[in-house]
Amino acid sequence: MNIAVTVAPDSAGLVLPDRVRSSMYTDPAMFEAEMARIFERTWVWVAHASEIAEPGAFKMAMVGLQPVIVVRDRKGAVHVHVNRCRHRAATVCEVAKGKTNSFVCPYHGWSYALDGSLRGVPYDTGYAGAIDKREFPLKSLRVEEYAGLIFASFRHDIEPLADFLGGAKKWIDLFMKQSAGYPLTTLGEHKFRFPGNWKIQLENTTDAYHFPLVHKSFLTATDKETEAMMDIMNNGGFVEDLGNGHSVMVMVPGLVDLDENLDAPIPRKFEALAAKLAQDHSAQEVRRIVRAVGGTGFNLNLFPNLGCSAAFFRVLQPISVDETEVRHVALGMQGGPKAANRARLRIHEFFQGPMGFGSPDDAEVWDRVQHGAQGGKDLWLMLNRGTVNEETLADGHRRGDVSAETGMRAAYRQWKAMMEVAS
Amino acid sequence: MNLPVMTPAIGLDEAMHFAWLEADLLDHACYDEWLALWTPQARYVVPIDPAATEFEDCLNYIYDDHDMRRKRTERLVSGQSISASPVARTVRLLSRFRILQADHSACELRCAQMLTENRRGRTRSYAANVSHRLVRDAGTLKIDQKIVRLINSTEALGGIGYIL
Numbered sequence: 001m002n003i004a005v006t007v008a009p010d011s012a013g014l015v016l017p018d019r020v021r022s023s024m025y026t027d028p029a030m031f032e033a034e035m036a037r038i039f040e041r042t043w044v045w046v047a048h049a050s051e052i053a054e055p056g057a058f059k060m061a062m063v064g065l066q067p068v069i070v071v072r073d074r075k076g077a078v079h080v081h082v083n084r085c086r087h088r089a090a091t092v093c094e095v096a097k098g099k100t101n102s103f104v105c106p107y108h109g110w111s112y113a114l115d116g117s118l119r120g121v122p123y124d125t126g127y128a129g130a131i132d133k134r135e136f137p138l139k140s141l142r143v144e145e146y147a148g149l150i151f152a153s154f155r156h157d158i159e160p161l162a163d164f165l166g167g168a169k170k171w172i173d174l175f176m177k178q179s180a181g182y183p184l185t186t187l188g189e190h191k192f193r194f195p196g197n198w199k200i201q202l203e204n205t206t207d208a209y210h211f212p213l214v215h216k217s218f219l220t221a222t223d224k225e226t227e228a229m230m231d232i233m234n235n236g237g238f239v240e241d242l243g244n245g246h247s248v249m250v251m252v253p254g255l256v257d258l259d260e261n262l263d264a265p266i267p268r269k270f271e272a273l274a275a276k277l278a279q280d281h282s283a284q285e286v287r288r289i290v291r292a293v294g295g296t297g298f299n300l301n302l303f304p305n306l307g308c309s310a311a312f313f314r315v316l317q318p319i320s321v322d323e324t325e326v327r328h329v330a331l332g333m334q335g336g337p338k339a340a341n342r343a344r345l346r347i348h349e350f351f352q353g354p355m356g357f358g359s360p361d362d363a364e365v366w367d368r369v370q371h372g373a374q375g376g377k378d379l380w381l382m383l384n385r386g387t388v389n390e391e392t393l394a395d396g397h398r399r400g401d402v403s404a405e406t407g408m409r410a411a412y413r414q415w416k417a418m419m420e421v422a423s
Numbered sequence: 424m425n426l427p428v429m430t431p432a433i434g435l436d437e438a439m440h441f442a443w444l445e446a447d448l449l450d451h452a453c454y455d456e457w458l459a460l461w462t463p464q465a466r467y468v469v470p471i472d473p474a475a476t477e478f479e480d481c482l483n484y485i486y487d488d489h490d491m492r493r494k495r496t497e498r499l500v501s502g503q504s505i506s507a508s509p510v511a512r513t514v515r516l517l518s519r520f521r522i523l524q525a526d527h528s529a530c531e532l533r534c535a536q537m538l539t540e541n542r543r544g545r546t547r548s549y550a551a552n553v554s555h556r557l558v559r560d561a562g563t564l565k566i567d568q569k570i571v572r573l574i575n576s577t578e579a580l581g582g583i584g585y586i587l
Contacts, residue, residue: 096577188471188482191579217504221494325579330482338480345482350491355469355484357498360506360582 011419015412018384022373025197025381031321038304038418039064043144043151043164045306045315046070046080050148050185050334051097056114059097062317063141063152069093069103070150073114078145080152081116081138092138103138116140147172148184149306167242167397171300175308177258180285180292180340182333186313187345189329190353194363196370198318199411201326204362205299205307205314206239206249206407208232209385214365218357222350223269229255229297237297237402239386240393245303245414247407251310252297262287270294276339289333289340294347301407303414312348322370328352328359383408430527433564438532438557439520441564446515446536449586454496457586458489462558462565467492469571469587484576485587495586506584511542513585517553529558529567536571538587547581550574 011030014021023030046061047070058071060083067083069092083091085105092103092112102119104111111120116138124131141152144161146169151161162169176184194201204210211232212219219227229235232251239249250256262284266274270290277286295311307314313329330348332341351358373381386404393399400406448457461467468478469485478486487495499507519535532555539548556568571587573580 190471190482190484191577193579193581214505217498217501217507220501220503221498327579342479345480346486349483349486353484354580354583355587357494357504360584361504363582364506364584 011416015416016380017409017413018387019380019382020412022377022379022381024199025370025373026321026377028321031197031318033419034415035064035318037421038415039318040066040154041158041418041421042155042304043153043158043161044304045149045302045313046152047078047150048148048184048186048313048329049078049145049150050183052078052150054099056099056101057097058093058100058114060093060095063154064318066154067091068141068152069138070152071100071114077115078143078150079115080141080143080150081112082141084139085110086118086136086138110136112138147176164244165246165302166244167395168244168246168248168300168302171242171248171298172308174257174298175296175300178292178295178311178331179333180258180289180336182336185332185334187330187332187341187348189327190348190356190359191325191327192354192359192363193319193323193325194366195322196324196366197321197373198316198324199415200366200369201314201316201324202301202304202411203408204366205301205309206247207403207405208237208239208249208251209403209405210362210365211251214361215358217361218351221357225267225269232402235402239400239402239404239406241398241406241410243397243410245411246301247410248298248300249402249407250298251402255294255297258292258296259288262291264291266290270343273339273343277337281337289337293340293343295331295344301411303411311344312352324366326359326363383412432525432527433522433530433557433559434525435520435522437564438522438525438530438555439517439534441557442517442520442532442534442553442555445566446517450513450515452499452510454499458493458496460566461489461492462560462567463489465489465565465567465569467566467569467586469573469576471576473572473576478570484583485571499585504584506582509542511540511585513538513540515539523554527559529556531556536587540583540585542584549580549583549587551587 044063051059052072055074058069061068061070069081069083072078085092087110090105090107092105102111109122113119118133118136141154142156143152146161229252236253237250241247274286274290300308305316315327317325332344353359383405386400390398390400467487470483475481498504499510502508515536515538517534517536521533523531523533534553536551536553552572554570557564558567
């Protein structure tokens with residue numbers, strides 16, 4: 001058992017309904033405990049089905065701080081294995097993504113089938129019959145998939161993924177409509193790190209309040225239509241607590257369901273694209289593709305590591321208490337029109353990544369949060385914005401206005417519930 | 424018999440001095456002069472995939488036409504971007520120049536770039552292979568394409584709020 005599990009700092013006093021202690025960002029013991037109590041005990045997103053579409057396709061990923069391999073076997077089943085040889089621990093894979101028939105340890109040559117079973121042990125006469133290969137498969141996680149999102153868990157007795165996602169499933173379904181009837185596919189990713197705690201980024205995905213200030217330079221550089229659309233403080237959006245730590249922030253209410261309002265006029269910014277698409281698509285298809293091309297008008301935050309964020313996946317990878325890796329995975333239409341996928345790539349490059357017009361400014365303020373949190377450790381991080389006007393819906397979900405800190409409160413409630421379970 | 428007047432191919436010396444000029448303008452934040460170095464249809468590309476050649480159809484860090492280059496420079500001086508207030512100070516060294524192909528009107532130049540940045544107490548460095556396609560335009564050279572291939576492009580990077 002991880003020592004941190006038994007000596008986890010008392011979390012009860014650290015999280016109140018509307019504020020949390022700043023040691024949440026700075027305490028290394030807390031970080032260790034989070035990896036054990038949250039990341040090793042819940043469903044963690046590891047891949048999109050399109051990343052490992054064919055038999056034998058694999059990618060490397062992480063669950064908490066543990067390296068794993070996500071692989072599709074010859075029959076199409078997806079496995080997630082700890083990337084560690086059962087002999088003396090060397091990784092059996094150091095290729096980020098690819099296709100293979102087996103995983104072979106480079107140290108002594110133990111080889112594993114795609115389902116994780118140990119197949120070959122070189123010079124096994126040295127064991128004189130005292131080794132049973134069935135005892136040494138790669139350690140496997142439980143795997144489930146919803147709408148192409150593949151999650152893994154170290155807990156084999158965990159609740160079904162569908163139950164864990166609960167109220168978020170409806171929003172995942174809406175998010176997937178942005179491939180306009182084509183299969184959704186990943187189109188590459190931007191990856192960057194910032195010197196700060198992972199929860200700073202988790203909070204940000206449902207933080208509308210920062211947008212007009214931190215992203216002023218993006219709003220200045222973009223076209224007038226996008227600027228008006230992204231005036232999110234004034235567009236009637238909302239944030240909803242979806243349970244289990246998940247939440248959604250609706251920034252552009254008119255872009256929640258991309259199958260609706262197909263008769264709306266085509267925005268000027270997409271007129272050239274629409275004209276190009278019209279050469280080999282029906283008017284109805286053109287409208288559907290154009291409406292979906294900029295992504296959805298909401299950010300869905302799935303606790304603890306995935307954001308289905310407007311037009312891309314945001315993946316959080318904690319590195320240490322004060323270091324976090326963020327990946328922004330671009331999405332597109334598999335087999336869809338080249339012009340539309342190009343438009344999606346350019347939209348992604350404009351805002352995202354270490355050289356975009358948005359992400360570096362986010363990274364800068366998160367860095368500042370981590371630095372500032374070194375001071376005034378007796379002070380609280382305030383998450384009380386929008387508590388007064390928050391309403392409770394018929395299904396029990398809480399909903400606040402677009403800039404309410406409802407999503408952060410939801411995440412920390414789940415954080416607390418998981419951290420208080422000792423083993 | 425009349426022989427055609429032969430304009431000499433763009434040479435290493437001329438191309439190298441041009442690349443150094445560009446590097447100097449960027450390190451000294453002379454963005455208007457930098458913008459004037461490009462042909463109207465030129466692209467400035469920072470790819471992710473080391474093997475990529477069809478940049479338009481894949482995800483890059485940067486795939487800038489003239490309009491995007493202009494916006495990128497405006498962002499660096501507007502004061503609206505917190506990651507560029509102040510802009511990181513940079514020093515870039517360009518060396519290991521080689522002309523891969525040249526005639527009198529255009530050349531492909533490849534070189535190594537070692538860039539060091541300092542900002543808010545942190546110093547970072549980025550190594551890259553840089554390729555320029557230079558064209559002769561009314562007697563002077565212009566950049567028709569610049570590709571910056573960071574050697575760690577597939578790794579997680581820090582925020583890069585300046586022009587590579």
